[in-house]
Amino acid sequence: ARKxxxxxxPGDGIGKETxxxxxxxLDAAARRFGFELDLTHxxxxxxxxxxxxxxxxxxxxxxxxxxxSIFLGAVGWPGVPDHVSLWGLLIPIRRQFDQxxxxxxxxxxxxxxxxxxxxxxxDIDFYVVRENTEGEYSxxxxxxxxxxxxxxxxxxxxxxxxxxxxxxxxxxxxAMTRKRKKVTSATKSNGITFTMPYWxxxxxxxxxxxxxxxxxxxxxxxxxxxxxxxxxxxxxxVGSNLFxxxxxxxxxxxxxxxxxxxxxxxxxxxxxxxxxxxxxGSAPDIAGKWIANPxxxxxxxxxxxxxxxxxxxxxxxxxxxxxxxxxxxxxxxDMGGQAGTVDVGRAIAEAV
Amino acid sequence: ARKxxxxxxPGDGIGKETxxxxxxxLDAAARRFGFELDLTHxxxxxxxxxxxxxxxxxxxxxxxxxxxSIFLGAVGWPGVPDHVSLWGLLIPIRRQFDQxxxxxxxxxxxxxxxxxxxxxxxDIDFYVVRENTEGEYSxxxxxxxxxxxxxxxxxxxxxxxxxxxxxxxxxxxxAMTRKRKKVTSATKSNGITFTMPYWxxxxxxxxxxxxxxxxxxxxxxxxxxxxxxxxxxxxxxVGSNLFxxxxxxxxxxxxxxxxxxxxxxxxxxxxxxxxxxxxxGSAPDIAGKWIANPxxxxxxxxxxxxxxxxxxxxxxxxxxxxxxxxxxxxxxxDMGGQAGTVDVGRAIAEAV
Ligand SMILES: CC(C)[C@H](C(=O)O)[C@@H](O)C(=O)O
Ligand SMILES: CC(C)[C@H](C(=O)O)[C@@H](O)C(=O)O
Numbered sequence: 001a002r003k004x005x006x007x008x009x010p011g012d013g014i015g016k017e018t019x020x021x022x023x024x025x026l027d028a029a030a031r032r033f034g035f036e037l038d039l040t041h042x043x044x045x046x047x048x049x050x051x052x053x054x055x056x057x058x059x060x061x062x063x064x065x066x067x068x069s070i071f072l073g074a075v076g077w078p079g080v081p082d083h084v085s086l087w088g089l090l091i092p093i094r095r096q097f098d099q100x101x102x103x104x105x106x107x108x109x110x111x112x113x114x115x116x117x118x119x120x121x122x123d124i125d126f127y128v129v130r131e132n133t134e135g136e137y138s139x140x141x142x143x144x145x146x147x148x149x150x151x152x153x154x155x156x157x158x159x160x161x162x163x164x165x166x167x168x169x170x171x172x173x174x175a176m177t178r179k180r181k182k183v184t185s186a187t188k189s190n191g192i193t194f195t196m197p198y199w200x201x202x203x204x205x206x207x208x209x210x211x212x213x214x215x216x217x218x219x220x221x222x223x224x225x226x227x228x229x230x231x232x233x234x235x236x237x238v239g240s241n242l243f244x245x246x247x248x249x250x251x252x253x254x255x256x257x258x259x260x261x262x263x264x265x266x267x268x269x270x271x272x273x274x275x276x277x278x279x280x281g282s283a284p285d286i287a288g289k290w291i292a293n294p295x296x297x298x299x300x301x302x303x304x305x306x307x308x309x310x311x312x313x314x315x316x317x318x319x320x321x322x323x324x325x326x327x328x329x330x331x332x333x334d335m336g337g338q339a340g341t342v343d344v345g346r347a348i349a350e351a352v
Numbered sequence: 353a354r355k356x357x358x359x360x361x362p363g364d365g366i367g368k369e370t371x372x373x374x375x376x377x378l379d380a381a382a383r384r385f386g387f388e389l390d391l392t393h394x395x396x397x398x399x400x401x402x403x404x405x406x407x408x409x410x411x412x413x414x415x416x417x418x419x420x421s422i423f424l425g426a427v428g429w430p431g432v433p434d435h436v437s438l439w440g441l442l443i444p445i446r447r448q449f450d451q452x453x454x455x456x457x458x459x460x461x462x463x464x465x466x467x468x469x470x471x472x473x474x475d476i477d478f479y480v481v482r483e484n485t486e487g488e489y490s491x492x493x494x495x496x497x498x499x500x501x502x503x504x505x506x507x508x509x510x511x512x513x514x515x516x517x518x519x520x521x522x523x524x525x526x527a528m529t530r531k532r533k534k535v536t537s538a539t540k541s542n543g544i545t546f547t548m549p550y551w552x553x554x555x556x557x558x559x560x561x562x563x564x565x566x567x568x569x570x571x572x573x574x575x576x577x578x579x580x581x582x583x584x585x586x587x588x589x590v591g592s593n594l595f596x597x598x599x600x601x602x603x604x605x606x607x608x609x610x611x612x613x614x615x616x617x618x619x620x621x622x623x624x625x626x627x628x629x630x631x632x633g634s635a636p637d638i639a640g641k642w643i644a645n646p647x648x649x650x651x652x653x654x655x656x657x658x659x660x661x662x663x664x665x666x667x668x669x670x671x672x673x674x675x676x677x678x679x680x681x682x683x684x685x686d687m688g689g690q691a692g693t694v695d696v697g698r699a700i701a702e703a704v
Contacts (some may be wrong), residue, residue, distance in 0.1 A: 037617045081543040114571065115581055117469040139547025140506075151513040154492075155546035161503040190434040191597065194493025194507035225605035228467055228580060245543065245573045253577035 002035040004308045007067040009271070012045045012085075013282025014292035014341075015073020021294035022301040022344025025317060029305065036304020040067065046077035046085050055088035061096055064273060068336065069304050072277040074337065079283055080215045095133050097272035099265035100163065101170050102124040102130035102244060103303070104279065106231075106251030106261075111325035112335065114256040119231065124236040124255045129171040132265055133193075134163045137241045157195050159240070164202040170268060171238035172210045178235055182209075186218035186239035186247060199240060219248070227254055252279060260298035266307060276304040281350040292330040295321055296347045320351045354387040356660050359419040359625070364397045364437075365634025366644035366693075367425020373646035373697025374423065374653040377669060380701040381657065385665040392419065395543045398429035398437050407440030411614045417627060421656050424629040425649065430636055441548055447485050449624035451617035452515065453522050454482035454596060455655070456631065458583075458603030458613075463677035464687065466608040471583065476607045478586040481523040482596020487547075489593045504580055509547045511592070516554040522620060523590035524562045530587055535559075535570035538591035538599060551592060572598070579606055604631060614651035618659060628656040645684040646697045647673055672703045 006026075010019035023039070039129060042063070044056045045135075047221075054308060055075075064070055064193075070093065076085045093099070108114050108124035141155030146177050175183045186201045189196035200217065207215045219224060220243050227250050239247055252261035261279035278296030286292055306314035324330075330347050331337025358378075362371035375391070382389050394415070396408045407427075409415075428437045436507030445451070460466050460476035505688035520537075527535045529623055533573050537555045541548035552569065559567045568627065570578060572595050578585060591599055604613035613631035630648030638644055651673060676682075682699050683689025691699075 001496060042404050076658075086542055087545070115468055117467060136509075137543045137545075141548065143546070149513060152510060152515075153550040154508045155544060156506045156508050157488075157503060158506045161501060163504075188594070188597075190438055191489045191594070192507060193435060193439070193489075194495070195505050198495065200504040220594075221601035224598055224602040225610055226577060228602065229604045242540070242544070242572075245540075246576055249573035250576040250580065250602075255582045258577055258581075333522045 002309075003038055004035065004069065005067045006304075007040050007042060007064050007070045009042045011075040011089075011282065012047065012077045013074055013284055014280070014288035015075070015282055017070065017287070017290055017292050017341045018278065018294040018297035019073040021341055022297035024345045024349045025298045025352060026301045026305070028081045028308070028352040029317055031312040032316070032352060033310060035310055035313070044089060045075070048303040049084060049088070050081060055085060061092065062098075065091065067104055068274040068308060069334060070273050071301065071304060072275055074278065074280065076282050076283040082112040091137070093217055094265050095273055097185040097267055097275070098133065099267045099272070099274055100131065100133040100167055101264075101266040102248070103264045103266055104128045104130065104172075104248035104256050104261060106183075106248070107257065108159070108255040109322055109325050110259060111261075111322075112260070114254060115227050116228070116231070116254055117261075123232040126176060126231075126251065127236050128244055128248040128251050129167060129174065129236060130248055131163060131239070131240045131241045133241075133245075133340070134158055134160060135241035155247070157192075157196050159198055161202065164199055165206065168203055168206045168238055171209040171236050172206060172213055172228045174294060175213050175236045177209065180214075180235040181212055182214040182235035184223070184234055184237045185215070186220050186223050186237060187217050188220045190219060190245075191350070203238075223247070224250055227251060231255070249279070259293050260295035260299065262296050262303055263305065264300070264303040274304075274307055276300040276307075290341045291333055291340045292341050294341050295332050298345065316352055320348055324348060324351060354662075355390055356387065356421065357390045357392070357415050357419045358656075359392050359422045359442075361394045361422060362425040363397055363427040363441075363634065364399065364429045365426055365636055365639035366632070367397075367427070367634055368645040369639070369642055369693045370630065370649035371423065371425040373648035373693055376697050376701045377650045377704055378653045378657070380704040381669055383666040384668070384704060385662060386664070387662055392614055393624055395428070396441060398432040401432060401440070403437060407437060413444065416445065416449075419625045420489045420660060421625050422627040423653065426630065426634040428634050439497065443489070445627055446617050447621055449627070450485065451619045451624070451626055452483065452485045453616075453618040453620060454484040454600070455526075455616045456480045456482065456603070456613060458607050459504055459609065460607040461609060461612075461674055461677050463680070464608050464612070465544055466606060468580070468583070468606055473580035475584040476602065478583075479526060479588050480596055480600040480603050481519060481526060481588060481590045482592045482600055483515060483519040483591070484596075485593070486510050486512060487593035511547050511550055513554065515525070516551055517558065519692065520558045520590055522557055523588050527565050528562065532566075532587040533564055534566040534568075534703055536575075536586055536588035536589045537567065538572050538575050538589060538595040539569050540572045540595075542571060545677075555590075566628070575584055575599070576602055579603060583607070592681060605627050611645050612647035612651065614648050615650070616655040616659065626656075626659055628659075630650040631694060642693045643685055644693050645686050646693050650700055652696065668704055669700070672700055676700060676703060
């Protein structure tokens, strides 16, 4: 049987509760579609940080390197600063494994509710393709004249030709697989006049190679407004690290699915493992109560299977989630139900 | 009588149509509330650029300097690059006149419609306070290795202590005048790790001086989501140049008022003139048809009067706009009516 090596990092908070449900569904899919999952569990988290002083051991990246994919829950906990929890685990994995595409579906699922008036599943169904390794999240910056009136900080946004081209190309290729074949670029070249005009230039250049794809571009301010006013305009939206981050929270928010949104951190060439994680965080407020919604985790598992070449299994999981929601299967509190994390996971696993 | 010197720059496109209506209402308010407006008109625009090669004459800034306020329509026209139209007029005025606060009300007006389900005027009524002179809109950046595979661009975000403190202070002072007394800070210190943590630091520092004000902060991605899901959470929201730009389009979008939103570019010390302009642009698609909605311009005029110390007149104009909308007065097409730009301007002027 086909075998996929998966590194599992539940992480913190509800990540520890949703990951097992993700695995439960993956396991059901493996049995039904005839592949094997070879799992290695890593307890790396803010908890192990408290014990060891490190988010992951020194050879952490090496241990992950041989897996086919990484299945992540959530990282971060109150009291542990972001530069430790995020920059000690999440960001290095994205960056060192060159997971340069952060792919996030924005979809109004049947049975879930958008905060927008009069919008149904046919109105909201697009992807945000986010650059995931450079841009505004840079490592160059500092502070001068600390403690004085002329104190200032500065940080460079860096966009490389290689970095822009490869993620923009991914967006066009994705659009080619879709019915509408449209790519929208997020820019702000009227205000941020060194980096963003370059992004526009590379976008225009790439567009020439895809005459079948319709394109447009909006400044990020009005683009955010359009997400609310006209979510039906979008098919594939591509943006820099920061703009993609913003749009891939706003998109699920208008679709009413921010609590269940999935994301994939992809190294398309498969030189390194890709990583799959729900968009939600570790949610300290509800952690330990086993009421967290596992759908984002399970959906991320489906994205992982698609990346691993198990498209039939991936489609089956997504269809099962949609069916369960549409037919009023068990729901967690955030979706107006009473079910626990495990109930929802079991229901989806069984239906698969 | 009190006399205010106003520099009027209608600019391009619908700016030429909405500005006269703004002036019509200002004029009515002047007569009713007993002050005088001393207007100087400037035709600076992309049209004059086509004739003279300049957006404004060399002594343009000097000519404006002696006015009490600048009343602007909209700048920009297809074919004229942004670095000419915006960076030749709008941005230099904001920056050289140290208009470091960009203030934008986000308000669901009675009778106008939010795209959100089940939201009324009591749910959406807050201000975005945007830093308007530094941050992400910086003048430091460039390109290396052009035309090669290692080509890259970079641009610095710069935040100064003076720049952060003064705009954050403005937000706290504004909150002190309001019932809820709450300030929300927009950040992204988990991803942008040199500049944004400094913003957080200055925000926390300023908060100490305002124990009566409640504060919270969100990363910009989830904050955008909260604008859609919980617009009722916000009272005064303060952000950097870029984050403020995004939020002050998204806020009016969720309030259903993006076509009529107003903005003030304020130099609170009154060392330099402040500038008042609608949020909408020159709208080439409807320019020349006299169907543009003048309410954003008129509302900006009210903000100008408030800045000039004519609070009663300002309140009267805003109340008149609200009344007209609530009672089904003449409306332009964007609000579902048939009226022209002038009809709406006249109706408001008469009611004032
Ligand atoms: C035109 C553009 C440079 C401007 C900005 O980003 O400041 C506009 O979007 C605004 O918000 O006034
Ligand atoms: C936690 C944070 C650094 C991260 C990001 O901004 O990339 C998160 O918001 C995300 O979108 O995955």
